[in-house]
Amino acid sequence: MAHDTGKGEYRRLPKTMVKYRSGGTPWIVIIDPEGIIVYNQFHIDVGQAAEMIRELLEKG
Numbered sequence: 001m002a003h004d005t006g007k008g009e010y011r012r013l014p015k016t017m018v019k020y021r022s023g024g025t026p027w028i029v030i031i032d033p034e035g036i037i038v039y040n041q042f043h044i045d046v047g048q049a050a051e052m053i054r055e056l057l058e059k060g
Contacts, residue, residue, distance in 0.1 A: 028044045
């Protein structure tokens with residue numbers, strides 16, 4: 001979870017919104033230990049998120 005004020009070089013768009021091409025906030029981005037985005041969407045089922053994170057932690 002992060003907060004980005006949107007101040008800076010991206011014309012008032014938050015840097016994270018530009019970098020991860022999100023559609024707004026709230027937005028869910030899950031990144032694996034190697035830095036690869038494995039999930040990038042507006043909504044995720046809590047059970048799906050927990051399972052995905054559990055699997056990533058077991059790999060890591």
